[in-house]
Amino acid sequence: MHTGRHFLQIPGPTNVPDRVLRAIDMPTIDHRGPEFGRLGLEVIEGCKAVFRTGNPVIIYPSSGTGAWEAAILNTLSPGDRVLVAETGHFATLWGRMAAKLKLEVETIPGDWRHGADPGEIGARLAEDRGHVIKAVMVVHNETSTGVTSRIPDIRRAIDAARHPALFLVDTISSLGSIDYRHDEWGVDVTVGGSQKGLMLPPGLGFNAVSDKALAAARGNSSRRSYWDWHEIIAANADGYWPYTPATNLLYGLRESLAMLQEEGMDSVFARHDRHAAATRAAIRAWELEILCVDPYAYSSALTAVVMPEGHDADRYREVVLNKFDMSLGTGLAKLKGCVFRIGHLGHFNDLMLMGTLAGVEMGFALAGVPYRKGGVGAAMAVLEHTVPPGKHHM
Numbered sequence: 001m002h003t004g005r006h007f008l009q010i011p012g013p014t015n016v017p018d019r020v021l022r023a024i025d026m027p028t029i030d031h032r033g034p035e036f037g038r039l040g041l042e043v044i045e046g047c048k049a050v051f052r053t054g055n056p057v058i059i060y061p062s063s064g065t066g067a068w069e070a071a072i073l074n075t076l077s078p079g080d081r082v083l084v085a086e087t088g089h090f091a092t093l094w095g096r097m098a099a100k101l102k103l104e105v106e107t108i109p110g111d112w113r114h115g116a117d118p119g120e121i122g123a124r125l126a127e128d129r130g131h132v133i134k135a136v137m138v139v140h141n142e143t144s145t146g147v148t149s150r151i152p153d154i155r156r157a158i159d160a161a162r163h164p165a166l167f168l169v170d171t172i173s174s175l176g177s178i179d180y181r182h183d184e185w186g187v188d189v190t191v192g193g194s195q196k197g198l199m200l201p202p203g204l205g206f207n208a209v210s211d212k213a214l215a216a217a218r219g220n221s222s223r224r225s226y227w228d229w230h231e232i233i234a235a236n237a238d239g240y241w242p243y244t245p246a247t248n249l250l251y252g253l254r255e256s257l258a259m260l261q262e263e264g265m266d267s268v269f270a271r272h273d274r275h276a277a278a279t280r281a282a283i284r285a286w287e288l289e290i291l292c293v294d295p296y297a298y299s300s301a302l303t304a305v306v307m308p309e310g311h312d313a314d315r316y317r318e319v320v321l322n323k324f325d326m327s328l329g330t331g332l333a334k335l336k337g338c339v340f341r342i343g344h345l346g347h348f349n350d351l352m353l354m355g356t357l358a359g360v361e362m363g364f365a366l367a368g369v370p371y372r373k374g375g376v377g378a379a380m381a382v383l384e385h386t387v388p389p390g391k392h393h394m
């Protein structure tokens with residue numbers, strides 16, 4: 001029996017603000033009526049501002065995995081070769097999906113502690129003189145590791161190789177938390193999800209698409225129906241969908257987009273940067289290891305902590321859950337038991353961070369994990385010495 005609020009500190013789904021919950025708690029309306037049309041147009045426009053694009057953003061009633069599949073099925077055909085940067089578990093899963101959809105997947109191996117290497121991607125593309133590679137697939141923020149990849153540098157590498165491959169980017173755990181610019185960075189398909197920086201429950205998937213991606217989709221007759229962009233984009237012109245959309249989640253989306261806009265995207269990113277810096281200060285003070293080894297690639301959405309040798313991260317997480325009613329992220333795939341992840345993204349503030357870090361630190365003592373005291377104090381010092389980016393008690 002726990003009292004007070006559960007601490008949901010996994011790197012998504014994230015805490016849904018009360019404002020968003022209240023917006024969702026409305027009568028479901030006629031999805032072909034005039035009120036819905038206005039809602040549809042409003043959320044589509046609002047999404048464009050968050051993805052930083054003037055092009056269509058397609059919203060699916062789906063998880064992020066569905067939006068991954070939509071990105072592949074619309075632009076690529078069986079037999080096409082794709083280049084996947086193995087940054088962690090989610091990049092691996094996206095590549096595995098491409099293989100299931102009968103694409104030829106070429107992986108650039110990674111150690112799950114660095115971001116995708118623009119130099120390696122550029123070199124591989126430069127070798128591919130026959131332009132056999134049809135797409136480069138990169139996860140912007142690897143949720144399994146807390147490592148980000150430099151999307152603008154990868155774009156420059158593709159351009160320097162004079163390669164026509166499409167550039168597909170997963171921004172599921174970075175959108176609305178870490179700076180991202182679909183148009184400016186020359187991304188062809190950006191994949192998003194509702195349950196992280198957008199502060200919504202799970203259930204919406206997004207594709208932001210470039211003109212080049214739209215042209216590839218028009219020329220691509222590979223099998224798809226539900227995921228096909230064109231019918232959706234046509235219906236979206238008046239704010240509708242060709243099928244029954246997730247009406248109440250779209251009410252929530254309208255509210256969460258308003259919250260992001262009110263705070264200002266730059267303030268949102270600065271808030272996440274500051275909480276991530278404070279989290280890293282705590283980890284260093286505890287004399288524990290951050291999984292990400294490249295300071296330029298530190299994620300502002302989550303931080304993965306390496307457990308000391310001989311200690312199981314999941315047993316530790318279980319102690320924290322039972323004792324403090326806080327969920328921390330598990331280690332995924334080969335990181336199972338070796339790391340736990342602290343989510344500091346979405347609807348979050350200084351005191352939520354301090355509560356989270358206090359639970360983490362108290363959990364070490366209870367679970368018998370060796371650590372040095374003082375992480376919470378170190379994080380507090382970072383917060384005290386950095387100015388909060390405007391008001392963020394939304």
Ligand code: PLP
Binds near residue numbers: 139
């Ligand atoms: N890509 C990334 C980076 C993710 O973090 C996730 C989920 O956590 C996914 C893809 C898969 O999304 P979903 O679980 O919503 O299908």
